[in-house]
Amino acid sequence: MTKVTLRKKIAPRIANGHPWVYGNEVEKIEGDVTGGDIVDVFYGDGKFAGKGYINPKSQILVRLLTRKQEEINAQFFHNRIARAWEYRKKIGYTENCRLVFGEADQLPALVIDKFNDYFVIQTLSLGIDTWKDAIVRAIGSIFSPKGIYERNDVPVRELEGLPQQKGFLSAPFDTNVLINENGLKFVVDIENGQKTGYFLDQQDNRRAIRHIVKNAEVLGVFTYTGTFEIHAAHYGAKSVLGLDISENAVAQANRNAALNGLQDIVHFEAVNAFDVLKQWGKDGRQYDVVMLDPPAFTKSRENIQKALTGYKEINLRGMKLIRNGGFLVTSSCTNLVSPEQFLQTIELAAKDARKRIRQVTFQAQASDHPIIWGMENTNYLKFLIVEVEDR
Template identity: 60%
Template sequence: MACKFYLYKGMGRKAENGHPWIYTTEIEGYDGTYENGDIVEVYNFKGSFIGKGYVNDVSKITIRMMTRDIDEEIDENFFRKRLYNAWEYRKKIIDTSSCRFLFGEADFIPGLIIDKYEDYYVIQSLALGIDRYKDIIVKILQEDFAAKGVYERSDVKVRKLEGMEQTKGFLTDSFDTIVQITENGVKYNVDIENGQKTGFFLDQKENRHAIHRICKNADVLDCFTHTGSFALNAGIAGAKSVLGLDISQLAVDEATRNAELNGISDVVKFECHNAFDVLHQWVKEGRKYDVVILDPPAFTKSRSTINSAVRGYKEINLRGLKMVKPGGFLVTCSCSHFMNPELFKETIADAAKDARRMLRQVEFRTQSSDHPILWNSDESYYLKFYIFQVV
């Protein structure tokens, strides 16, 4: 018999409307016994069933909901059905040669990320409850989705909030963890063992393609280039020249190799710089580009650091705007959930005012559609992406 949790009066309305998390502060009590990681049932203060999910009282997110059907068992068939649904969705909406195969709560398996790089899969477990099912997930990926190998990248700090250790390694027989993928006609060598996130930033796939039409015959500056993805897309699209900047020499070296892989090293170059410092210097020198791309890391990962993040986003956009030729284009992004769309918009507007430039919006986009935004879970919405003409 599953342990039953009951919520305080006035609590749980978001959960009843589809939000997948139950917080510690919402729980009045429970009947029965449980171990962390167990599947438990959740009821509102009236005793009406809300759903079932796995529990972890170490985490502020005490219960993560898996199903709203009291009779649905959380077993191998459950995970097979969820994975099939995720795959069928992606086959309809995106190139699936490499993509996010499963996006946690937005695909109704909380705490689990699965990324697909050609025939190899990387999984990331962000919650204690899902760790119990890793063997089942790997089995399904091999048997039903022809996975040649599966690697775990659960080496993320958020696991500490769940009372879990960071971990990474092979979940199948070992294989070469440098996997070559092709996206938007651009080839990349993806390091799934040591690369950022699970090896690559798949969430910008469609946004990278969106810059192609503005980069033809353009001089392009790509800041925070990481392994060069926006810069390489600009080069493939027919840019006259592309310079990518990153503070990490390792990233610059990898980006340079990716340029060589695509045969565009004569056009696409990379240099190791702190973008904040060097843009300040280059503005003074009067350097100008047809297209400036700003894709910084998340300046904030919590509500407590939003103010400093706003200052960071304003400063980098101010400097970027000053380097765009009249009639040129600014591409600017924020990948922080806590930098909400309205605040990001206001921050860019403030930067434009101080730079004495006018912005004409060409396009606003979010994360690629293999990272779906679940309206019942606003945490699934994090990426904001603008293209502006600067006049």
């Protein structure tokens, strides 16, 4: 077994539970290094730190799987996935859920989403990709699924020296899967939809709007396939308009509205949100509730300030469209923007819009995406509702 020894100064971060070992944190490597192999990791004083998979082509040299002296084999991955499923059942996420959330489930760089009897997987590092067949067998053994699909068409794989790819890992099936969420039906396009086809992380947050949208005129921006807007209509909104730049997303959103018999209350249009919101502000348009669920705006630390400027701009525009005493529902889905930075950005937007805001609720992602303290990448979604009043 190849032996990786850490530099002394790095030990506390690893000892406190973080599973990533960067190349510049290693004192020495003894033995052959083949990307994807399991290696033993030791602290500078010779004590055992854990086992994980190594990739010399990645900035993250080793991702730790265990802190125990145990064998890493197919049964290991079966046990970890079974344990992840037991956790979801205990907290009430069974029909649709993120079954495995990478580091939070001690399976770094692995994502498994469950859409009733269908599963979508992402193996985002060389180490976990090596065990893909074992993971597929484990899903088959634990669930007897109707289908498994891989959505590895993500650029982050290229940082690991892996190709982007997608396709069936089981017998082919109809990749438009019908799911139920909060009493509503949605079609999930697991082949061509964003990420794994659906944003499960907002499923609890979509319920959080149920009181504020009653009898309200609602505007939703960056709607994707319309889940927040259709929830608003379901919860008693008078009218709902959803905007998204993608023609395909808007077509799917309108189909989802019809699927739930809500097409007379909610409809969707394909437009550039930034342009439209600016113009509608000048036109004096007003809504009781404005909902914003923009994309991440940044994937790198170098562009955080640019992302914050984008968040401020879109939230300022949204607030200007809200009637006195109405509500702003807003989100940020990148871990590179901290909760504190996000709230400060909303505060600055309110100041510039000459609005007074009052927090109704501030939440993270749904609990099937558990947060591990000290691992920033597990605490990524910020969801905020504020009441908005004129100054």
